Amino acid sequence: MTRRTNPKLSDVARGAGVSLATASRALSEPELVRGDTRERVREVAAMLGYVPHGAARALATRESRTVGALFPPVDNPIFAAATQALAHELAMSGYTLLLATHEYDPAAELQVTRTLLERGVDGLVLVGLDRDPELYRLLAQAGVPYELMWSLDPSGFHYCVGVAHRIASVRATQHLLDLGHREFAVSAGRTAHNDRTRERLAGVREALAARAIELRPDRVAQAEFVLPQAREACRELLARSPGFTALVCGNDVLAIGALAECASRGIRVPEDLSIVGFDDIDMASGVTPALTTVRVPAAEMGRRAAARMLARLAGRDVERTEELPAELIVRASTGPAPR
Amino acid sequence: MTRRTNPKLSDVARGAGVSLATASRALSEPELVRGDTRERVREVAAMLGYVPHGAARALATRESRTVGALFPPVDNPIFAAATQALAHELAMSGYTLLLATHEYDPAAELQVTRTLLERGVDGLVLVGLDRDPELYRLLAQAGVPYELMWSLDPSGFHYCVGVAHRIASVRATQHLLDLGHREFAVSAGRTAHNDRTRERLAGVREALAARAIELRPDRVAQAEFVLPQAREACRELLARSPGFTALVCGNDVLAIGALAECASRGIRVPEDLSIVGFDDIDMASGVTPALTTVRVPAAEMGRRAAARMLARLAGRDVERTEELPAELIVRASTGPAPR
């Protein structure tokens, strides 16, 4: 459309009859310039439709007012909620979110981090703990602060805000034990490159071990977090080793898939089989039967991560570790063990 | 951590014993420099852990390799899917996604667009048609190309990739009419600042009008796209004017909420009430009964928008309007009208 180049600060300065320096100050440090000059500059800027050139500013100030977020995928509802909160919260403070995904591939994560660093993010938000250690080296060298979401770093070294997956998982399993269940199966997520999944599975094992109950290897399935695979995992467990009365799922998508599979096979939930999920996504309360699950406060986590990052960027310090509660929500998908 | 500043291109150049220009070319236009020099530069760069300074590059080249996306909210599953596809597709071509949201507030959208422009996005992806016209002026002045997703611009002026909501909605309603339904209710989304919602509602009216069936005002509810409101809307319709046998919902979240409400009241779906949704989110096939709905190819839309934007940024031209199919998916939530 318009072929002439956009107005720049020097145009504004000329229009207002002031120097570059004054124009710059009038717009970004108003208190440093006299009232009337300030207004004049602002008017000219508005009139010309002046839009500051972020890259130039970034170059001069060495900060981009941009924060990167690196999610496994962002279409998992739980991550979507966190992304939303993150973007919203950052925007409130004039920051913008640079979003990237890595699909649970450490190499991709490293590569994409490099790109994010090139883009000059002032800070970076990551999910979980499992990653190429090289990535931390990169961040340290670049001097870019980062926050880990979802998990709690056992070493206490990294700044993180998350929940205690293992303990929550123990609690969910306890709940089933208390209902009299003794035959368990687990539909877990992929454990490779995913500490949350591993911790949740470990939690189940721990709770069962405490009562000397064994979790048979053929009673554990791994699946990706999409509905078709979730159903498939349930089908597989049923085929390989039927007879379990409780199914613990690595997340709600897996659980809802299991629910669907049961519905289509006439397995009654919770009369024949009790199912628990993890995450408490929106849909968990919408399906029938409503899902018993562990609530992971995803949006809150996003908000906290943003707040912590903003605080650090502003020079304030925050606790290295912030734990958020992961509450067990008992709904209709769990009941007393049959017989 | 490290207090000394990051290595810059001049450090690399010095280390490799070449000029700035050659170092730059060795890294970004390899074919212009001799093999051995190129390798030497690369080695030094790797050794120093050199990371190019994006802002400086953006300043010099006048492009940021960054594309902005402005979603209403991104935690709606359908938008999450598009975001994911967008981010992924852009990343494949070395672009990064700058994500912002406006929560259906035109003023916020304008404001946030300004920020995105400041950040120097090379292109912008927007959702739907309803917005402050000033926004287009802004984009035109900045000379930033944009793509509209979801809707099809009737004027054919804007570049867009979307589906024909109204027609699809007519089709869904037809489906119910064909099943013998005559008493309709609609659980619509908020129609303010949302052309998709309006078109879908209009489609229902159109289909009914064609058979001289009236849609009573008290048989229309508006709700936001979250489960609690969805249930509330259904409850309200039932209270205000019971007796309808078909419920058309503005999207799947609304439909699943209705499903949940019906389940808790003992209303059988589809025996007593047929329900159709819109979007075909993942969960639509996972709930019981599985939802009859219109499939909106959200991920594909994200991919196409990315591809179109990349093409345009590369100087190729694309069709101004690209329509994607919105297919009716008949599942278990619709059946013959009772009696």
Place this chain on the structure above:
DNA sequence: CCGGGGAATGAAAACGTTTGCAGTCATTTT
């Protein structure tokens, strides 16, 4: 009336890249 002291302004030097242009070679071509 002078000098002192802020407050407001301006000149110019960063910030770290890319790139047009002009050189320097080693090959070819005539």
Place this chain on the structure above:
DNA sequence: AAAATGACTGCAAACGTTTTCATTCCCCGG
């Protein structure tokens, strides 16, 4: 053997801000 070609390389000028340091301007107290 001279000249022309072409492949590499380097110099230096952008790109559009912010910010340091000086300077100017005004007002006030002495």
